[in-house]
Amino acid sequence: MSRLNEATLAALPPAIVRPAYDRTKTRIGIVHIGAGAFHRAHQAVHIDDLLADDPDWAICGVSLRSADVRDALGPQDGLYTLALLGGNLSLRVIGAIRELLCAREEPQAVLARLADPAVRLVTLTITEKGYCLSGDALDLAHPDIAHDVASPQAPASAIGYVVAGLALRRAADIAPYTVLSCDNLADNGGRLRRAALQYAQAFDPDLARWIETEVAFPRSMVDSITPATDDALRERVAAQLGCADAWPVQREPYTQWVIEDHFCNARPAFERAGATISDDIAGYDHAKLRLLNAPHSALAYLGSLMGIETVADAMRQPALAGFVERLMRADIAPTLDAPRGFDPDAYTDAILARFRNPDIRHLLSQIAWDGSQKLPVRILGTIADALVAGRPIDRLCLPVAAWMRFVRRQARNGVALVDPLADTLSALDRTTAGDASAAVAAFLALDAMFAPMSGDERFVAALRDAYMALGDATPGAVSRALAAAGGTADV
Known part of the structure; x- marks a missing residue:
């Protein structure tokens, strides 16, 4: 040729x-x-x-x-x-x-x-x-x-x-x-x-x-x-x-x-x-972290618990896709100090279309890497801003709780975590088995991730509720938690 x-x-x-x-x-x-x-x-x-x-x-x-x-x-x-x-x-x-x-x-x-x-x-x-x-x-x-x-x-x-x-x-x-x-x-x-x-x-x-x-x-x-x-x-x-x-x-x-x-x-x-x-590159970076990377992490942990392999596969699950869209429009977009000319709705539309692209095989297992480093900048900052503004944080806490459940499941199944805190995180499952309140408290003791939010009673209570809502973290339990959190396609 x-x-x-x-x-x-x-x-x-x-x-x-x-x-x-x-x-x-x-x-x-x-x-x-x-x-x-x-x-x-x-x-x-x-x-x-x-x-x-x-x-x-x-x-x-x-x-x-x-x-x-x-x-x-x-x-x-x-x-x-x-x-x-x-x-x-x-x-x-x-x-x-x-x-x-x-x-x-x-x-x-x-x-x-x-x-x-x-x-x-x-x-x-x-x-x-x-x-x-x-x-x-x-x-x-x-x-x-x-x-x-x-x-x-x-x-x-x-x-x-x-x-x-x-x-x-x-x-x-x-x-x-x-x-x-x-x-x-x-x-x-x-x-x-x-x-x-x-x-x-x-x-x-x-x-x-x-x-x-x-x-x-x-x-x-x-x-x-x-x-x-x-x-x-x-x-x-x-x-x-x-x-x-x-x-x-x-x-x-x-x-x-x-x-x-x-x-x-x-x-x-x-x-x-x-x-x-x-002149506001930081504003665009901020929007990308919150409106693109945070939903990616949400799909990674919730989708992995549901046994889903890729982003496109996850977006074919109506409850999960609806939850992520509601999270973006109702909980994340209001926290943005958007750059001049930036349209959060149009950006959200574009991201959702990208997530649904069947030709892009983006593995949830890869997105799930390094959660202890990613979640503070992707989701926890949004939660902190919502707390200051007096907005609800229940939906925002569900991906964080899903990460905790994901970490414990991997440790229980003997699957190595790809995370700088892998040894510390894997040990948490051995010390908190069977006690939801103790498990959440153990994770919140990771000051590198959660301080000073770990001292906010509203955050602790919402995170504990989200963790408990995921039940035994089986696909059915996750689906029920998504439905309860308003995971419908009509936003």
Whole structure:
């Protein structure tokens, strides 16, 4: 079978969407570090939407260590297929990536591209681990950071490359680029800025001062479920294209990109491609945590107790789907200090549609990981706000109680918990068996999760009632608790 590339692009079937611009007339204006599946399914697609009107924003994709993306897409002239998973599979060929580099093998090419005056934006999707942080600060003892401080002209880390490129531009009197983190990391731009300044300060205080005054690090928020590429996707894509694509990507149709309007150089017209430009990234993050992540956790624990495997399966249970929708509209949305222009009802509608997407196989067991870390920011903050406002918290307590029942069930069945507090949580079942009040009290003694709310009698009583309402936590008992909590589809 032939390979997807510029030569085969024109021969693709008419149903395949392809770049709506002449790729030869585009110019690289963005360097993206971490050109994995999420970037290629998300940010690169937004840029692809803009290149017909503004050809100066094509992308150079940089992988720090692995050459896999370069080697897969290089023979394809950077082209790859995006598969949208929503009913019928729809395919689109993305042409926004014009160059692919592996920093480990081509460090000078990466530095030269960062120093190119045409590059005015550097973006990153490197996961939290890639920022080499310790708490909220840069980990100067991290092997890559220690190496880069000693040899800043030959960096190994993403921070090292970002700062090395800025140093080259400063030395050549070239305007700096904006550095935009696209990772789901709280205050991502602020943390990246502080890390870059701390790193530069370690070997060149003058450079650090220049970065502090001249370089912008806007915050952002991104959202779209992007399952990993597998051979089944490659086969489906090849069957429709009539040629092979070594590394297609797939995601749900929904995508969100909120960007702080804080740039030190020119920027693409992101808003024309569906992104939101806002000065309240924290507000959008807050809304996502409460209206998306909290219901996800509710589905994970309640659905797992009911023997359900995936989010889409859970949403096919009327009592559970109705409960989650009522939770979102009646209990969570009123606690939001919504950003300007944000519509909680429309956002809720979109989330519920995403949850129901049968083509996204999102496992409840995976969402259930790390509950002791997730619940405080996803649900307990909403409960605290509701208590201050004098609003009911009964429904909000049911997912928390379901987590407690889930923890005890896993321990009783000898199933390992994926949680930083796994040993402590597993031990709770042995000390509180058969006594609901004692079980709730034991969980509330976890100060890292529940203090100071554990001293609020209203919360303790509502949580104990929710725990008892779940009975023996069998599917039937959970269904009855959902029905009693108003789990109907008509909200």
